[in-house]
Amino acid sequence: MTSIRSFAPGRVNLIGDHTDYNEGFVLPAAIPQTTVVEIAPGSGRHVVYSATLRRRVEFDDTGELHDFARYVGGCVRVLTEKGIAVPPLAIRVASTVPVGAGLSSSAALEVATLRALSHLLGLDLSPVAIATLGRRAEMHYAGVQVGIMDQMACALATTDRMLFLDTRSLDYRLLPLPPNSDVIVVDSGQQRSLAGSAYNTRRQECHRAAAMLGVASLRDIDDIGVLHGLPSPLRERARHVVSEDQRVVSATTASAEEFGALMNASHQSLRDDYAVSTPALDALAAFLREQPEVFGARMTGAGFGGACVALARAGTAADVAARTAAHGRDRRWKPVVPP
Secondary structure, X not given: OOOEEEEEEEEEEEEOOOOHHHOOEEEEEEEEEEEEEEEEEOOOOEEEEEOOOOEEEEEOOOOOOOOOHHHHXXXXXXXXXXXXXXXXXXXXXXXXXXXXXXXXXXXXHHHHHHHHHHHHXXXXXXXXXXXXXXXXXXXXXXXXXXXXXXXXXXXHOOOOEEEXXXXXXXXXXXXXXXXXXXXEEEEEEEOOOOOOOOHHHHHHHXXXXXXXXXXXXXXXXXXXXXXXXXXXXXXXXXXXXXXXXXXXXXXXXXXXHHHHHHHHHHHHHHHHOOOOOOHHHHHHHHHHHHOOOEEEEEEEOOOOOEEEEEEEEOOOHHHHHHHHHHHOHHHOOEEEEOO
């Protein structure tokens, strides 16, 4: 067997956060930054070297996985669980996807790893199969009960189109961005860790709310009025999810101005009802919204830190990003898109 080199992009979610594990709708796009995984036959234990972190990790088919081997080793193990023989491997990882910014660095690593394994072992895995296996790896070996959005976006999305995904059926369409618009992504400088955050708690709260409403998931609720009988904070959590699903569907046919207004409403809902924003994210989103070229801005991803995304008038993204970086230099605001 020869070495195989595969890659996957990070993603930014334009709108539709915390809806995927509620079987709802999401609207992400890929970002230019990618994770590259090179796999070759090895000997003895699996060896993974991260050129980005300058660290080496070894693992085998048993025992606890540590560090970034939770993601790479998790991908190996979900294949062996399916009865696929995986020989000892030498794996090299290099990534430009920001870590801890809510831009799916872990999903990009999982998708790139599974793509490489699929080629190396002749598995011919489809993008949806790769996304599903990547999600399983993160849930079982990284301990984060993620939805399917991140892996599907890293497996299917492009930088110039939006991925409209129904996370219940996994039906998807690639749609154009709103006319006369460009995407801006800025890292707030506040890192977050899903496993160490309230992410899993939010998921449990949604499941409790759905059970109290007598539905399989909050996706099945389309009337916010029925949520009034829920106790707080379940009422607020459910209100975000139901209204966010409605915003995603509206965004698929929205003008740039309408899309921006939906983004602004999404941020408010994530901040007030879902309680996953932070002062750093609020300040960054507010500054972006103040720029005359910007239609709207919101935190993106799971929250508790990370990045904000904005929609700006076409041709102005670089100027707005540079202005934002200069204003937030002391707060470590760093543009991701445009790079």
